[in-house]
Amino acid sequence: MDKKKIIFNCGWELFHSKGFKDTNISDIAKMAGIAVGTFYNYYSSKEQLFFEIYIKENEKLKKHIFESLDMNQDPITIVRQIVEQNISTVNSNKILKEWYNRDLFRELEHYYEEVKGNDDSIRGLYTGLIKKWRAEGKIRNDIDDDLLTAFFDSLTYIDSHKEEIGIRHFPQLIQYLAEFIMKGLTDSQK
Known part of the structure; x- marks a missing residue:
C-alpha cells in the first residue's frame, strides 16, 4: 500500500x-x-487530510441513505427518512460530526465547495428527487427548481446553527421543518 x-x-x-x-x-x-x-x-496540514476524509465519509453517507430509500414512497416520507438518517449518522460519526465544530465549519464548508462544487452530498440527492417528483406530478409546478432546492438548503443552514436553536429540541425541530416544507411543496392545490 x-x-x-x-x-x-x-x-x-x-x-x-x-x-x-x-x-x-x-x-x-x-x-x-x-x-x-x-x-x-x-x-499540507492536518486539515487537508481531514477534509479529504470528511468528503469520503459524506459520500458514504449519501450512498447509504440513497440505497436505503424506497423511492416509491411519498415525498414527505422520503424526506423525513433522509433527515432522520442524516441526523442519526452525523451524530454517531465523529468525522461527520465535525460539521458542527464552529472552529472548523467555515473552513470545511469552503473546502467542500471548492472540491465538490454545488453537488453537496445531500443536496445532490434532493436535486435528483425534485426532478423525479416534478416529472411524476408529486411536487408543485409553480415553484422553480432553484427555489425548491433552496428550501432543502435552508435545512442545512438551520442545521449548522443548532447550538443557537437549542440542542435539546433540534432533532425534532429539523424533522418538523422538513415535514412542513414537504407538505407545502406537495400541496397540488396551489
Whole structure:
C-alpha cells in the first residue's frame, strides 16, 4: 500500500476514534510508521487530510441513505427518512460530526465547495428527487427548481446553527421543518 493511502487510513481511524481536535499529525505519523516530515510530503496540514476524509465519509453517507430509500414512497416520507438518517449518522460519526465544530465549519464548508462544487452530498440527492417528483406530478409546478432546492438548503443552514436553536429540541425541530416544507411543496392545490 502506498504511503498516502496509509496516512489516509491512519488519519481516518484516529479522527473516527478521537475526533479532529484530539488528533494531531504526530499521532497520525506514528500510527502510519512514518516521520512527521513525511506526512507533509503528502498533505499540507492536518486539515487537508481531514477534509479529504470528511468528503469520503459524506459520500458514504449519501450512498447509504440513497440505497436505503424506497423511492416509491411519498415525498414527505422520503424526506423525513433522509433527515432522520442524516441526523442519526452525523451524530454517531465523529468525522461527520465535525460539521458542527464552529472552529472548523467555515473552513470545511469552503473546502467542500471548492472540491465538490454545488453537488453537496445531500443536496445532490434532493436535486435528483425534485426532478423525479416534478416529472411524476408529486411536487408543485409553480415553484422553480432553484427555489425548491433552496428550501432543502435552508435545512442545512438551520442545521449548522443548532447550538443557537437549542440542542435539546433540534432533532425534532429539523424533522418538523422538513415535514412542513414537504407538505407545502406537495400541496397540488396551489
